[in-house]
Amino acid sequence: MVALGVSWVGVSFAQAQDPGSYKPPAAAVKVAFGEFFQMPFGPKGLTFTPKAKALAGQWVSIKGYMVKMEQPLTGQFILSPRPVEINDHADGDANDLPANAVLVLLDPTQSEAWVTYRSGLIELQGQLELGRQETAQAQVSWIRIKLDPKGIVLQAHPTPLAPLNPMGHATPIDLKH
């Protein structure tokens, strides 16, 4: 299937298109953003917690917010404990990200895809990877979650979640302001 000039050869598709039927490969351990580094942060660098170190390489589940970017990157997005919008084009690396933001990576077979941005809290499962990694563009990350390729529903066109209630959320929710 070819869409918009992008070749999908070699890209794996979700076996079930129904979101409710997705099952992660292994039982995922819940982890919260506050559990990666000792909190509050000390005066200098960050220290991985014993729980984080024990979970490295394991399958984890985490709740957070997709970071909204000016120029989203393919094959990845950033997950944050709080809703954050960054002006990556205007301000580059001088950003509003917390130091414990997580770089979420799609499987290399899906590296040409943009993940559809959605606001609000989401929950992900993936394989946790800790430690320093630097990209060709000199972007350094310390916490990564690698998503299961079967966990991504690939679409030819971007479509909003449907149906939406008047508040714009996928399901009704009791918001406390």
Added chain:
Amino acid sequence: MKPLNQICWSVMGLWMSQMVLAAPSVTRLTPPSEMFSSGRDAPIIARFLPDQRFDLQASIRPDDDSKTITKVEFAINGKVLLEPQSLIDCAQGCLPNVAKNTAIASVRALGVKKPGVHVFTVSATQSDGQTVQAKGNFEVVGLTKGGQKIKNIIIMLGDGMGAAQRTAARIVGGGYAQGKVIEPLAMDTFPVTGMVKTASLNSIVTDSAPGMSAYVSGNKNNNNEEGVFPDDTVDPFDNPRIEYLSEYLHRTQGKALGVVTTSDVFDATPAGNAVHTSNRGAGTGIVDQFLDDRHLSGLSVLMGGGRKWFLPSTEAGSARSDKNDYAFSSTQAHTSLIVSQWGAKSGSLDKDRNLIADFQAAGFAYASNKSSLDQIDVNKTDQILGLFAYSNMNVALDKVDGRRAALKGQKGRVVDDFGLPDQPMLDEMTKKAIGVLNRKKNGFVLMVEGASIDKQAHNMDTERWILDTLEFDKAVQVAKAYAQSRRDTLVIVTADHECSGVALIGGSMVSDARLQELTRAGGVENLRNQVVGLYEKAGFPKYVISADGYPQSTDIDKRLLVGYGANSDRFEDWRTNELPLQDGQQPFVSKAPLSAHPADPRFRDVEGRFEITGQVPGNSGVHTATDIPISAFGPGAWAFTGVIDNTDVFFKLAQSAVAGVVTPDFGNWRK
């Protein structure tokens, strides 16, 4: 004409045209000038103080691939320069569109003392003996013998802060009664106001890099570049430099430099006071040079966010990379002359450097939060490094929310989730910086930036940039109080540019409770037509200010309404962007897979029901070309009237500090 003659003339014409084409050409001449670009004498583009240092540079392209440039000579006013010169080719390290045998010749750290317009020339010889010449001009701005010399300069810079941003902060923070302001902003009380033209070297719409460096170098720079003119090489640190105000006053008078910001300290506004680079994003090299070249800039106080650049790459949280670090070759004259002629350090690719430890070893007291900052005794401290966040600090709204919650014994606020519950406010940082700089016997230059006025205007997050403007104004009050106690300190409040075309369109006609109902109903007919009160329906929005000096709430009944003239597509519901859900609530999408699609710029998220189509593509508001107001207080303030260029500000500051305060020319009104 006989046919044979015609053929002869044609052949002659062809031969002569080839001769005209076959010659080397000067493709770039620095400092930039209209004389070089268009042949016109005016306007003068590059201006310098007497003896302010700058670099000369020329790029010369041979007429074909087989030739090289063998000799280059610079002259000023006909007098050949005998200073050391470097000559390199572009076999490596030049921009993609530059021919590989292009030659780049540079003379570093020149100073010209004589006031007036100077013509400079470059003469180059090609390997076949052909020569080429080009000329440009620059002006040395003479100083007038004046009165009192000011000792200290404080530049208060509200990033992106145009007139509308100032007015909005006054409405929210000061309040109005029957048309009169109840409590003016500190910046409103400055007696002198001018308008500043903010264009950069290459656009009517600038960014923060040339937006800052124009004020402190007297020269226009390209967007994304600070303290340098553009060149043809890829290295972001080898560009032709222009001496900064801090460097000039440190060299000639022994003044010290303070840089205080709420952004990551490597960002363009703080860096554009002390570091020279054509890439405002080259974080590792920028922060290294803050320390390495402090003997040039006089840097004594550096405060803000950006701790990630100061940690060795072996420590979690570090963002240091050799890919954006600096290292000048000691054998290649093109960069070794930067070291020998400017006195700059050569640097090295050292991502494992412990920069905090190096600052401490150099005598800087280090503070990582408000508590440790409070502990610094300004009477016993000569230098401070404060790094209060890993990148930008949290905005005022979130810092204030964190403090209010902490007073009630609550946690789980934004600052707690960021792991940084104790970040100082900008006025607290400013007070501490002044406390240390006050003891410098030759005075100081201090730049204080309210950085997220701009960043939150990009996000079109009205409440967050308004509160950041109020925070910035409290820092302005600290600077003003200091100047009032001294009588030798000039304070200016200015901006690098305006952001997002902020428009104060009116006031809400409804209470906040009603606004929430209308938000649930959704749509233009509810959220715009029933809410936006224009003209007399706007009235006077009344915000209650708490004891901490900030609004009790930004979600008041009959709130101020702000539109954006330089906006991207967005959804508006007028309410403060929600403080997000606490942990433990059910997520919207539980355990479902995400969707992905081919990279497609047509995608938009759907968030609300009052969609506003933007004038600009993308997700963010953008800078505008609009003039911004400048306010001045203290001796020398009167210079800052009229509609002035941002580069004029530099010469006005220097006049007062170097030659003394002069009464400005108020124009030919007597005739």
